[in-house]
Amino acid sequence: xxxxxxxxxxxxxxxxxxxxxxxxxxxxxxxxxxxxxxxxxxxxxxxxxxxxxxxxxxxxxxxxxxxxxxxxxxxxxxxxxxxxxxxxxxxxxxxxxxxxxxxxxxxxxxxxxxxxxxxxxxxxxxxxxxxxxxxxxxxxxxxxxxxxxxxxxxxxxxxxxxxxxxxxxxxxxxxxxxxxxxxxxxxxxxxxxxxxxxxxxxxxxxxxxxxxxxxxxxxxxxxxxxxxxxxxxxxxxxxxxxxxxxxxxxxxxxxxxxxxxxxxxxxxxxxxxxxxxxxxxxxxxxx
Numbered sequence: 001x002x003x004x005x006x007x008x009x010x011x012x013x014x015x016x017x018x019x020x021x022x023x024x025x026x027x028x029x030x031x032x033x034x035x036x037x038x039x040x041x042x043x044x045x046x047x048x049x050x051x052x053x054x055x056x057x058x059x060x061x062x063x064x065x066x067x068x069x070x071x072x073x074x075x076x077x078x079x080x081x082x083x084x085x086x087x088x089x090x091x092x093x094x095x096x097x098x099x100x101x102x103x104x105x106x107x108x109x110x111x112x113x114x115x116x117x118x119x120x121x122x123x124x125x126x127x128x129x130x131x132x133x134x135x136x137x138x139x140x141x142x143x144x145x146x147x148x149x150x151x152x153x154x155x156x157x158x159x160x161x162x163x164x165x166x167x168x169x170x171x172x173x174x175x176x177x178x179x180x181x182x183x184x185x186x187x188x189x190x191x192x193x194x195x196x197x198x199x200x201x202x203x204x205x206x207x208x209x210x211x212x213x214x215x216x217x218x219x220x221x222x223x224x225x226x227x228x229x230x231x232x233x234x235x236x237x238x239x240x241x242x243x244x245x246x247x248x249x250x251x252x253x254x255x256x257x258x259x260x261x262x263x264x265x266x267x268x269x270x271x272x273x274x275x276x277x278x279x280x281x282x283x284x285x286x287x
Contacts, residue, residue, distance in 0.1 A: 007044070011070060021067060022068075038216060039075050061086065065082055080167065084166065085166070090170065091173065111154035175261050177235050180251070181248060182249045185215075190221035195212075208238060210223055237264075253272065258278070
């Protein structure tokens with residue numbers, strides 16, 4: 001049986017009861033939950049067959065719209081919605097078409113059933129990025145919609161009053177991970193490093209997205225990264241690039257990563273929350 005993944009991210013990372021209620025609503029296909037109070041965000045990973053996965057995502061999405069409001073949200077991670085992103089992930093090139101179809105079905109249902117304006121990104125969105133759509137946050141995307149600069153691909157042409165908008169894509173697996181810099185906390189340094197190492201920066205690595213954020217709960221700074229194409233760069237290469245400018249004291253994986261992407265991770269630094277797509281799918285199959 002073919003398997004697709006979904007990687008919905010919800011703008012709630014502090015209320016454990018809310019995070020758990022949304023996890024339950026995603027159903028038995030849930031593989032992983034990663035929660036971060038500073039980012040004020042939870043990343044869920046689900047597995048399911050084509051034709052079924054969108055239904056599972058809708059269960060958790062509906063619960064997120066009920067329980068999460070953006071009013072007063074103060075997490076450091078950029079966002080435009082309670083259900084901020086909901087990509088469908090294909091694990092093989094052969095399943096790319098199925099992922100695109102599932103993502104479009106999901107986008108249509110999010111717009112019709114939950115009254116969320118849906119913006120496509122990546123291949124389905126003509127190549128536009130999450131960063132382009134999130135630029136300026138909720139207030140900016142609302143104004144860009146009012147002016148006609150941005151028109152949702154699905155759903156209403158105004159933001160949901162409490163849940164904002166949602167970004168949907170079909171894509172290959174990416175690697176999301178965070179690198180914590182040694183004290184003292186230096187947000188300016190974290191931002192400067194992120195600008196240098198992201199694709200297009202002076203020391204840019206291909207397919208790497210990066211932002212610098214402060215971890216208020218810990219008094220530290222962090223470089224938070226996504227590698228959109230794990231065949232073009234690895235987390236170990238990103239670690240080395242950051243390490244040329246600052247001491248990295250912690251590293252953590254956000255969600256699941258392809259096993260091959262972690263093959264060259266150095267033994268001297270533990271990668272917290274290390275879990276691979278392959279291992280979690282095997283565990284699910286044997287359960």
